[in-house]
Amino acid sequence: SNLTLQELIQEKIIKSSKIVTDDVINMYLLKNNILPADTPKIKNYLKSINQKERHLNYVDSLKKFSDIKIFLQPPSFKNITTQDLYTYNITNANKGIEVIIISDFSCPACQDAENVLNSLYMKYKDEVCFKFIFFSSYIGESSLACEAAARQNKFKEMHDIIFQNSSILNNDSIYFQFAKELELNMAEFNKDINDIKLLKKLINNKELLISKDIFSTPTFIVNNKVLDGLNAIDYLEDVIKNDIHLLTQL
Numbered sequence: 001s002n003l004t005l006q007e008l009i010q011e012k013i014i015k016s017s018k019i020v021t022d023d024v025i026n027m028y029l030l031k032n033n034i035l036p037a038d039t040p041k042i043k044n045y046l047k048s049i050n051q052k053e054r055h056l057n058y059v060d061s062l063k064k065f066s067d068i069k070i071f072l073q074p075p076s077f078k079n080i081t082t083q084d085l086y087t088y089n090i091t092n093a094n095k096g097i098e099v100i101i102i103s104d105f106s107c108p109a110c111q112d113a114e115n116v117l118n119s120l121y122m123k124y125k126d127e128v129c130f131k132f133i134f135f136s137s138y139i140g141e142s143s144l145a146c147e148a149a150a151r152q153n154k155f156k157e158m159h160d161i162i163f164q165n166s167s168i169l170n171n172d173s174i175y176f177q178f179a180k181e182l183e184l185n186m187a188e189f190n191k192d193i194n195d196i197k198l199l200k201k202l203i204n205n206k207e208l209l210i211s212k213d214i215f216s217t218p219t220f221i222v223n224n225k226v227l228d229g230l231n232a233i234d235y236l237e238d239v240i241k242n243d244i245h246l247l248t249q250l
Contacts, residue, residue, distance in 0.1 A: 077225035077227065078213075078225070078226045079224045080212045080221065080226060081212075081224065082098070082100060082224060084208060085100065085133060085205060085209070086202075086205045086208075087131035087132060088131060088132050088133075088146070088150060088155045088159075089129060089130070089131055089132075089156075090121055090131060090156055090159070091125040091129055092129060093124070093125060093128055093129045094129065095126075095127050096223075096247050097124075097127060097129065097222075097223060097243050097244060097247060098128070098129050098131065098221075098222070098223055099128055099129070099130050099131065099221070099222050099223075100130075100131045100132075100133060100220065100221040101117060101130060101132050101133070101218065102135045102209065102214060102217055102218060102220070102221070103132065103133070103134065103135065103217050104134065105134070105136075105140075105142040105143075105162050105163060105166060106142070106166065106169065107217045107218070109217065109218060109230070110217050110218045111163065112233075114163050116233055116236075117130075117233075120236070120237060124240060124244075127244055128240060128244075132155075133205060133209070134146065134202065134205075135205075135206060135209055135214070135217055136217070139199055139202045141169075141172050141175050141193070142162050142169060142175070143202055144193050144194075144198060144199065144202070145162065145175040145178065145179070146159055146162070147193075147195075147198040147201070147202065148179075148188075148192035148195075148198070149179065149182065149184060149189070151192050152184050152185060152188065152189070154184060157182050158178060158179075158182060161178045161182065162175075165178070176190070214226070214228070216228055218232065218233065220232055220236050222236070222239045222240060222243060225239065227239060
């Protein structure tokens, strides 16, 4: 049809995305305890989520006809500030290289990326401080369970066990089973997973990400450089290695 890339995106993704109705917005605001004053921002966010879902479905349909994997990096990266973001350390290196993983336990692409990330954690644990941020269309039990576990110094352990059991997260009681397996204080865990302060921290973090034009998962921020898009995981290590090389030249 001789469409340009941008015309193809407009036709297949943007125009085909679901309309964000007032009912959808109001339900989202109520579910996440967000003030109505934030409605325009949330509408844009929900619209972007719909476009992302359409994008993923369209790419999946193309994969039926081809087995192509993209390794090219973008010619430049968007830079953002990250000091105001609320993160948890996956590794604790302190050598000037920071990688923030913005992920969702229920996101298939995030689950696929986890194997690659685990290998990177092991490979660069002494050189790179990997950090985690939960980001989804709503704040669910997975993120709250991690927050509650973090209060008992077991964020990484809860993070890992949730990703390892992503196929059975539809039952809220499963998080209490995870907590028992991690030998957490169950009374404290039950109190913390229902703590409104933790929910508000996660909502605030989500709004900060939206304000920085972060809408999709997985997204990676390497020393303030934003790596997003469906193939970001493919060139994440190259960006890390390049930053390590630059650091050693200083």
